[in-house]
Amino acid sequence: MDLHVHTPASRDVDPLTYGATEARQIVDMAIAAGLQAIAVTDHNTAGWCDEVADAARGTPLVVLPGVELSTSEGHLLAIWEEGTPAQFIEDVLVELGIPRADHGDLHKSLRTGFAETARRVAARGGLAIAAHADREKGLLRIPVADHVNQTMLDPAITAVEIVDFAEADKVRARLTGKRDLAVVRSSDTTAPGASVHVLHGIGHRRSWIKASRPDLCGLRHAMADPSLRIRLTEPPVPEHTVIESVAVTGGFLNGQQFNFSSDLNCLLGGTGAGKSLLIELIRFALDQQTDAADFPQVRKEVESRLKYALTSGSTVEVVLTRGRARCVVRRAYFEDRSTPPEFVGDTEHLTGLSGRIAITGFSQSEVIEYARTPVGRMALIDAALDLTEFEIREADTVARLNDNGHLISEFGVKIAQARLKLQTLPDVEKRLAELSDLFDGNTVKMQASWSSERALFDTLVGLPELKLADRTANGAKFLASAAVAANQDLYDRAQAAYTQLDEAIDAARAQLSEAMLVVNKELAAIRQEWLDRYQDFDRQLAEAVSRIDVENRGLAALRTRLIELQTEEAKLNTLQTQLNEEFLPGLTTAKAYREELISELLEARQARRRRREDRIKALNTLMGGIVRIKLLRENDDSTYLTDLTTIAKGSRLRSYLQQISEKSTPVKLVRSFLNGDVDGVCAATGVERKHIETLFEHVTERGLIEDLLQMQTLDLHDGLSVEFRKHHNDGYVPIERLAHGQKCTAILIIALADGDDPLIIDQPEDALHAPWIEEYLVAKLRDLRGSRQYIFATRSPGLVVSADAEMIITITSDAANGAIEATGALERHDLNILALYHLEGGPIPFKRRTIKLGSSMM
Structure with a gap:
């Protein structure tokens, strides 16, 4: 808006230099300058108000009729609503003391000053603005500062018009705490660096008014709240969503x-x-x-x-x-x-x-819910963060940890079963030694060798089937016609690609199946040939035993028992080798790898925590000390306790589980279990040794190792501590101790503090x-x-x-x-x-x- 426009109706306008002789030229210039509204304010006259308004009819330009009054103290703009007849304004001029014969005489001054004239204008429905207040005949040029301040505090003075930007801050400084007075800039229909009225000067100084329509009603509301609705520079285009x-x-x-x-x-x-x-x-x-x-x-x-x-x-x-x-x-x-x-x-x-x-959205009563729990409040922080990277890393690591847990559990079962079976080895060796004394040494050695091989060749047949990944069903999605016809070629290419993949899988599966058939047939033949050779040896040895057993001591039956014991010994020795060379090293390797995965998991969570802490630091700065927030690390152990209670069911340890969950973490508890570190758990939790031993034994005996290991991946969710203070000299109060309304206020201040x-x-x-x-x-x-x-x-x-x-x-x-x-x-x-x-x-x-x-x- 340009609220100070002169026309040839002002007597100080030179028709030869002004640049216009018709009202339409003024309207066109204002529109060309990008204005949406102007106020026609000639000196002590409303002579051209109707003409300019008529010329603007049918255009987007709003014309507010008005006048620039010469008060006893200086110049004052008086503006009325669009459509107000010039006759009405001329009647007001007469009431103010300017006879009709003197209308347009800029040297004709009123007997009243700024404030009184403004009050009389307001009484007649007008809006008063102190014109070019920082220039000649302006309000700010009055030498008595207190009088200037009192005049600006008068509610009838709606705004002051300035030329220099710097004066705006000076006006606000003079009235700090007393009034938020609107400050505007208008052209006075002068060109930059000149003081005479010229047409092309329209709009070279202007004000931006926030209103649904640039009429007097919108202008009044803007000037009633100038800090939000009036700008002296062009507002930027919104950059936020x-x-x-x-x-x-x-x-x-x-x-x-x-x-x-x-x-x-x-x-x-x-x-x-x-x-x-x-x-x-x-x-x-x-x-x-x-x-x-x-x-x-x-x-x-x-x-x-x-x-x-x-x-x-x-x-x-x-x-x-x-x-x-x-x-x-x-x-x-x-x-x-x-x-x-x-x-x-x-x-x-x-x-x-x-x-x-x-x-950032809050449904009805959702603000209250955010105020209730520290973990729930964390969503306020996460809403403005991209945590996808950490979610992907965590999900991948947890998946590998679960696979690792399954492997460790399998090794644990195999080791336990092997050790249980190997407990019989000393007895087998003792009985085997007793029987061996009854036979020739070479016979025993030969029999032992064949029995050892039996343990190897018995497992040769029945190679388990190897499977390829199943065929993908995704290709079926592209069999239908494309939703967008122009993309049908992409559908066809996708379908062809999936068909090619399925054909490759089918071919590979057929090739593998054929190879498996050939290999299993060959292995079966090998085993059968070994059995044939063993049967030859067995016949020869049986004949030899018959020749030796001349006293009929039953050596043939004892030999059968010898074979059984030799076979059992061979199996146990193989199991011992597996235990020492496969199960125990495999478990050690799996445990070491698990520690690497745990480190990856904790680092992903720590990186997420650092990002949250950076945001919290920024929010605390933005909230200006009214609300203070802090990160509570691993604040929620409810799931930990629930899972631990499920695992310990039947162990009669319920009364100690709360203490364990509060004083330890899943990562440390499972690590102690894997390392057999009962004392470490006792020291950390204060629970007696016998109860921790009972818990560990319960997990092993019930086959719950994998369940316990899975618990190690639990995320003890971080929480958000919120503290609120009503005044800067008050102390902070935790949100849990606040009244209901204070809690909601604190949450809303966080929501308002940051983000676009x-x-x-x-x-x-x-x-x-x-x-x-x-x-x-x-x-x-x-x-x-x-x-x-x-x-x-x-x-x-x-x-x-x-x-x-x-x-x-x-x-x-x-x-x-x-x-x-x-x-x-x-x-x-x-x-x-x-x-x-x-x-x-x-x-x-x-x-x-x-x-x-x-x-x-x-």
Whole structure:
């Protein structure tokens, strides 16, 4: 807007140098300069106001009629609403003391000064601005500083107009703590470096006014809250992600399209109108719903609301922008079978590595749930972090640890079974020695050799079948016609690739099967040939024993027993070799590898923790000391205790498990088990040795080694400590000791502190103490404006009015459907009335409260 435009109606305009003789030329120049509104303010006259307004009709330019008054102290701009007739303004001039014959005489001064003239202008519906206050005949040039300050404090002075940027800070400094006075810049229809009025000077100085429409109503609201609504430099294009619109097809909000601003948006309406539903539809469409694992009850309530308010096949379409990037996200609702979101457009700049568009969302009462548990609060930190790298590393390491645990468990079983069998070896050797004395030494040696080979050749037949990976079923997905016809060639190529793979697998499987058949046939032949040779030896040896047993001592039967014992000894010796050379070294290697994997797992979790700590440090700085947060390492041992209780079931150790879980970690407990370090566990936990021994023996005897090892991968989730202080000179109080409203305030301050993704909250004021809404939330929202988009479903006057919502959407409903009632900002009359109704209950209760509480404002 340029609020100070002169036309040839001003007598100090030189027709030869001004550059225009018709009103349309002024309108065209303003539009060419990129202005959306101008105020026509000639010296002591409204002579061209009607002409310029008529010339602007049918164009996008808004023309506000006005006048530049020469008061007894200096120049004052008086501006009225568009459409106000020049005749009305001329009548006001007469009332102020300028006869019609003197209209246009810039040397004709009023008898009243700035403040009194401004009050009289305001009484006649106008808006008063101290013109070029830092130049000749400007308010700031009055030598008495106290009088200048008192004049600027007069509410009838709506703003001061300056030429030099530096003067804006000086004006604010003079009024600090007393008034937030609007400061504007306008051209005075002068070119840079010149003082005469020229057409091309229009717009060379200008102000940016935040309003739904650049009329006097919008201007009044802007000047009532200048820190949020008036800028002397062009506002930057939003660089943060913005939800531009949401369209719903089907269900309770069928056919409704909601358009949002890039800043603060507030949804108003009665109970059941659809405010909360709209919040949930946005989260549903973007696949950013409440985590069922963290807050199952909240998620259950949300799912129930969606099921009630949406029909099967309903769709939600969300349009998002970030800078020049634009993306459309669509998602269809089918209860438990809802489709994934479909992205169309420039997703590269709007989606992260997760493939989702980041938002920070809170369903109704979800803020309260975040306040309850340290582990649940960690989601506030993780929401703005990309932890995918650590999740992948952790999942991969856990998978390898589980495979390793299975291997260690198998080795443990084999070692235990081997040692149990090997306990019989001394007895076998003793009985074998006794029998050997009855036979010739060479006979015994030959028999022992054949018995040793029997243990080897008996296992030769029945080579287990080797299997290749199963054929993939993914190729079937590409048999159908392409969803996008232009991509049919890619479908065909994918199907051909999978067919090629399946053919290769089939060929390899056939080749392997044929090789297995040949090898097993050969091994069977080898074993049979060995058996034939053994039978020859056995016949020869039996004949020899018959010749020796002339006294009929039963040597043939004893020889059978000798063979059995020799075979058993051979098997036990083989088992002993396996134990020493395979099982025990394999277990040692598996344990060592497990320690490497544990180190990898802990490093991945530590790296994730460092990233969280960096974010926490940044958040603490941004929160300005109101809230302080800390990382609680491995804060949740509930799953550890649950798993330990399951494993120890039947051991009669329940009374000691709590102490073990509190004083140890799964990693250290399992490590002690694998190393047989009972004393280490006792020292760490304070539990008696006999109880730890019982636990370890129970795990081994019940075959629960693999279950215990799997427990070593448990993540004792980090938690978030939150502390709050009401004032800078107060101490911090842990959130667990705070009142309900203070808890929610602390959580919301964290949510507001950082990030530029859209912040969407259903009734953020729930359970908050009313003064805190103003002191903490509103103050923070005002500080952060322009850096993030906010969408709140709310009933709080503080959030809507004090925080100055850019876009208000009121929703109404009947029994079957909800619908948009009105959209816009507070300066719109219909929105103002609806906001008064929804926030204050209407004008009558608002007036009653004003009357009864207004005395406290005196």
